Amino acid sequence: MRGMRVVVIVMALVIASAVVPDCLAQKEGAVPDAISVIHSRKSVRNFTGQSVEKEKLDKILRAAMAAPTAVNKQPWSFVVVTERKTLNTLRDGLPYAKMLGQAGAAIVVCAIPARAYDGMVEFAIIDSSLAGENILLAAEALGLGATWTAAYPYKDRMDVVRRALSVPESVIPLNVIPIGYPTGADKPKSKYKPENIHWEKW
Numbered sequence: 001m002r003g004m005r006v007v008v009i010v011m012a013l014v015i016a017s018a019v020v021p022d023c024l025a026q027k028e029g030a031v032p033d034a035i036s037v038i039h040s041r042k043s044v045r046n047f048t049g050q051s052v053e054k055e056k057l058d059k060i061l062r063a064a065m066a067a068p069t070a071v072n073k074q075p076w077s078f079v080v081v082t083e084r085k086t087l088n089t090l091r092d093g094l095p096y097a098k099m100l101g102q103a104g105a106a107i108v109v110c111a112i113p114a115r116a117y118d119g120m121v122e123f124a125i126i127d128s129s130l131a132g133e134n135i136l137l138a139a140e141a142l143g144l145g146a147t148w149t150a151a152y153p154y155k156d157r158m159d160v161v162r163r164a165l166s167v168p169e170s171v172i173p174l175n176v177i178p179i180g181y182p183t184g185a186d187k188p189k190s191k192y193k194p195e196n197i198h199w200e201k202w
């Protein structure tokens with residue numbers, strides 16, 4: 001009887017040691033589900049000024065490149081900016097990207113028409129835009145904030161980005177996405193409008 005009790009206790013300990021660390025790991029690295037991330041994403045324009053860890057930037061870049069592209073051409077490149085001086089140059093040159101002054105980093109999504117399906121600019125822009133949305137969602141999922149700020153289609157803004165980051169003329173700097181730790185001031189907007197939905201026909 002006593003032997004039986006010992007066996008049961010030992011088995012319980014073995015099972016607990018296998019299960020508990022898994023539970024803890026899940027809790028520590030807990031990432032919200034995709035639908036929650038989509039709905040909690042918002043343009044974040046208020047940052048604490050804290051820098052962004054390289055591991056998080058790597059995760060965001062991996063998410064960017066997981067986006068779909070026409071005929072899987074992946075016609076893009078990403079310029080990651082972490083130097084304060086360069087972030088400030090972009091802030092000063094772009095009219096609606098003043099939050100770069102407090103952002104910890106920025107990612108510039110670059111579309112490369114020569115690498116797109118049929119060499120089409122349109123596919124380069126569409127494909128790279130999908131990568132851009134993945135960046136915004138990944139930032140949200142990692143507890144960071146981000147905003148798409150426009151370079152394309154404004155020639156003057158694209159020139160500012162090209163000059164600051166040495167982007168070649170054949171490449172389109174689509175945007176500048178400031179990334180950082182949010183102060184909490186920015187909130188998601190409610191944009192669901194049933195009148196925008198047409199079931200079966202327009």
Ligand SMILES: Cc1cc2nc3c(=O)[nH]c(=O)nc-3n(C[C@H](O)[C@H](O)[C@H](O)COP(=O)(O)O)c2cc1C
Nearest residue numbers: 041042043044045096097147148149150187188189
């Ligand atoms: C193509 C595009 C260009 C944008 N350009 C800017 C910009 O230059 N500066 C800025 O602060 N926000 C910019 N935004 C962010 C929009 O203002 C924002 O997405 C919109 O107001 C909806 O708010 P939400 O992102 O919080 O849902 C841009 C968004 C897109 C998709």
